[in-house]
Amino acid sequence: MYSTPMATPDTRTQLLDAAERLFAERGFRGTSVRAITDLAGANLAAVGYHFGSKAELLAAVVRRVVEPINAAQCARLDRLLARTSDPTVADLVEAFAGPLFDEMPGGDEGGARTSRLIVTIITDPAEEARTWTGPSEVAVRDRYLAAFERALPDLSQEELWFRLRGIIAVTAVDRIQVYQNPPASLSPVAGEAARRWAITYLTAAMSAPPTGT
Amino acid sequence: MYSTPMATPDTRTQLLDAAERLFAERGFRGTSVRAITDLAGANLAAVGYHFGSKAELLAAVVRRVVEPINAAQCARLDRLLARTSDPTVADLVEAFAGPLFDEMPGGDEGGARTSRLIVTIITDPAEEARTWTGPSEVAVRDRYLAAFERALPDLSQEELWFRLRGIIAVTAVDRIQVYQNPPASLSPVAGEAARRWAITYLTAAMSAPPTGT
DNA sequence: GTATGATCCATACGAACGTTTGACTGAAGA
DNA sequence: TCTTCAGTCAAACGTTCGTATGGATCATAC
Numbered sequence: 001m002y003s004t005p006m007a008t009p010d011t012r013t014q015l016l017d018a019a020e021r022l023f024a025e026r027g028f029r030g031t032s033v034r035a036i037t038d039l040a041g042a043n044l045a046a047v048g049y050h051f052g053s054k055a056e057l058l059a060a061v062v063r064r065v066v067e068p069i070n071a072a073q074c075a076r077l078d079r080l081l082a083r084t085s086d087p088t089v090a091d092l093v094e095a096f097a098g099p100l101f102d103e104m105p106g107g108d109e110g111g112a113r114t115s116r117l118i119v120t121i122i123t124d125p126a127e128e129a130r131t132w133t134g135p136s137e138v139a140v141r142d143r144y145l146a147a148f149e150r151a152l153p154d155l156s157q158e159e160l161w162f163r164l165r166g167i168i169a170v171t172a173v174d175r176i177q178v179y180q181n182p183p184a185s186l187s188p189v190a191g192e193a194a195r196r197w198a199i200t201y202l203t204a205a206m207s208a209p210p211t212g213t
Numbered sequence: 214m215y216s217t218p219m220a221t222p223d224t225r226t227q228l229l230d231a232a233e234r235l236f237a238e239r240g241f242r243g244t245s246v247r248a249i250t251d252l253a254g255a256n257l258a259a260v261g262y263h264f265g266s267k268a269e270l271l272a273a274v275v276r277r278v279v280e281p282i283n284a285a286q287c288a289r290l291d292r293l294l295a296r297t298s299d300p301t302v303a304d305l306v307e308a309f310a311g312p313l314f315d316e317m318p319g320g321d322e323g324g325a326r327t328s329r330l331i332v333t334i335i336t337d338p339a340e341e342a343r344t345w346t347g348p349s350e351v352a353v354r355d356r357y358l359a360a361f362e363r364a365l366p367d368l369s370q371e372e373l374w375f376r377l378r379g380i381i382a383v384t385a386v387d388r389i390q391v392y393q394n395p396p397a398s399l400s401p402v403a404g405e406a407a408r409r410w411a412i413t414y415l416t417a418a419m420s421a422p423p424t425g426t
Numbered sequence: 427g428t429a430t431g432a433t434c435c436a437t438a439c440g441a442a443c444g445t446t447t448g449a450c451t452g453a454a455g456a
Numbered sequence: 457t458c459t460t461c462a463g464t465c466a467a468a469c470g471t472t473c474g475t476a477t478g479g480a481t482c483a484t485a486c
Contacts, residue, residue, distance in 0.1 A: 011433080027338035029242040033474060043435050048475060050433095123336040123385070125240035162410045169382040170418075172336070196424045197375045204421030205383075211413040224463080246444060256465050261445060263463095 012050045014040040020061045024117035028058055028129045055128040062121055062132045065114055072099035073140050077147065089151050090203045093167065096144055097202055100171045101195040119172040154210050167202050225263045227253040233274045237330035241271055241342045268341040275334055275345045278327055285312035287353050290360065302364050303416045306380070309357055310415055313384045314408040332385040367423050380415050 009017075018040035022031040033054050037044050051057040076095035080087040087095075100115060121129050141164075148160055155163075222230075231253035235244040246267050250257050264270040289308035293300040300308075313328060334342045354377075361373055368376075 025338065027242070029240070030338050032472075034472085043433095044437095044474095045435070045476080046433090054474065119336070120338060123332070125238065125243050125333060158406070159410050162407065163414055166383050166414055169385050170379050172382050172385065193371070194375065197372050198379075200421050200424040201376055201379055201418045205414045205418035208413050208417030211409045245442075247442085256463095257444095257467095258446080258465070259463090267444065 011040070011042050011046055015042055015046060015050060015057065016061055016064060019057050020065065020114075020117055023058060023061060024114070024120055027120050028124050028126045055131075058121075058128060059132045061117075063134075065117060066132075066137065069099045069118075070136055070140055073144070077140070077143055081147070086150060087147060089148070089207045090199075092144065092147055092151060093203045093206055094199055097167055097171065097199055098195070100168075101198070115171060119168075122168065123172065148206070152206070156210065159211060163206055163208075166205060170198055170202055170205075224253070224255050224259055228255055228259060228263060228270065229274055229277060232270050233278065233327075233330060236271060236274060237327070237333055240333050241267075241337050241339045268344075271334075271341060272345045274330075276347075278330060279345075279350065282312045282331075283349055283353055286357070290353070290356055294360070299363060300360060302361070302420045303412075305357065305360055305364060306416045306419055307412055310380055310384065310412055311408070313381075314411070328384060335381065336385065361419070365419070369423065372424060376419055379418060383411055383415055383418075 015036060019031070019036045022035055022039065025031075033047050034044055036057070037046055040046070047054060047057055051060055073096055076098070077092075080091050080095055100118070121132075124130070145160065145164060148164065149155075149157070152160060228249060232244070232249045235248055235252065238244075246260050247257055249270070250259055253259070260267060260270055264273055286309055289311070290305075293304050293308055313331070334345075337343070358373065358377060361377065362368070362370070365373060
């Protein structure tokens with residue numbers, strides 16, 4: 001089963017790798033099973049054999065990507081809450097958004113591709129792309145929601161909820177294709193710079209005073 | 214046939230209306246020409262006859278939606294620049310992001326649908342969805358970029374560019390499908406509240422100090 | 427050796443897709 | 457009356473899609 005660990009990867013993981021890349025680049029509907037199996041060097045029927053269907057392959061891909069991110073978000077929140085003082089908004093933003101940038105499996109171009117996969121899936125209108133959310137994601141989200149609530153006591157639940165989703169949205173910035181070809185041909189955001197810019201941006205945004213009625 | 218001008222609209226505009234709705238809900242690839250013509254009560258061949266192809270229909274839909282938004286962004290910037298004092302960051306955010314919420318054609322549910330169309334198109338990985346950007350959008354963008362540059366002189370061009378795209382991203386917040394089913398079944402963001410929350414959020418974000426090296 | 431079970435492969439199937447075709451309609455112009 | 461022409465229509469085209477099938481292949485267990 002795991003006979004040769006490094007020589008040629010499992011067909012199953014090669015399918016996962018190929019699907020991860022193609023789903024990130026072209027979305028769920030824009031990626032054909034044939035394109036995946038071609039890139040993976042596998043037979044067309046391999047997807048059906050190893051995963052059952054294209055949708056279940058997507059679920060497996062997303063699970064593999066999301067789990068370490070979720071674990072990192074959880075661990076960092078644990079560490080913050082173990083301290084004596086309450087975490088600040090900046091702490092929470094960093095702990096929540098940081099793993100979205102750097103908790104990426106190896107072989108990725110600075111996390112840019114994996115980050116794009118998440119965003120592509122999240123914003124995909126196909127309903128198959130929306131059936132993967134598990135209970136652990138919800139648990140982490142609720143814990144952060146509670147922590148932000150304590151750090152921002154004046155904010156209504158609804159507005160806090162809006163702002164939390166804003167964090168995800170800003171992570172999606174490299175998916176924004178309007179205004180393509182930046183004015184003076186600005187270089188595409190490098191991974192590390194994007195991470196720091198986003199955290200600055202989001203900390204300020206989350207710390208904004210409540211919107212008056 | 215079309216004796217009374219308001220009874221039954223043009224087939225062409227009915228196709229545009231149907232396509233606008235379906236593209237917003239299901240994306241470009243997720244919407245079939247047959248679904249559009251069925252919803253419009255037209256024949257399958259009508260798309261080919263009136264627009265040439267599905268991609269050109271999309272371009273026509275986007276053009277119809279984007280043009281008034283662009284015009285409003287432009288007009289509001291003109292009004293700001295005509296004043297004696299330089300516009301503040303809050304002024305610019307309001308002028309730029311406001312039309313994304315309220316410069317919507319009638320018959321829309323508070324602009325939510327049109328806003329979703331834009332975001333769906335922008336984030337669509339299909340390359341057909343990315344060929345519509347015209348010179349006027351670029352012109353408006355550059356003018357705002359320059360105005361923001363004057364209001365935020367300490368910010369590097371790259372980071373400002375990143376932040377400007379963040380505005381678009383946050384407008385996309387209702388496309389964020391993770392964390393679906395808000396915790397305490399929070400009501401979906403009402404149009405007017407979302408508008409005010411977004412402007413608060415984005416003004417704070419844009420005003421953040423430059424990220425240190 | 428032979429059986430077994432997992433994996434891979436070539437191939438086929440039916441459905442859905444975007445597009446094209448050619449005939450039909452009805453009002454307007456000569 | 458005859459022609460014209462923009463518009464609509466049913467039907468079909470060829471392609472691509474996801475999935476299913478049944479046989480090959482190969483290590484291991486007996």
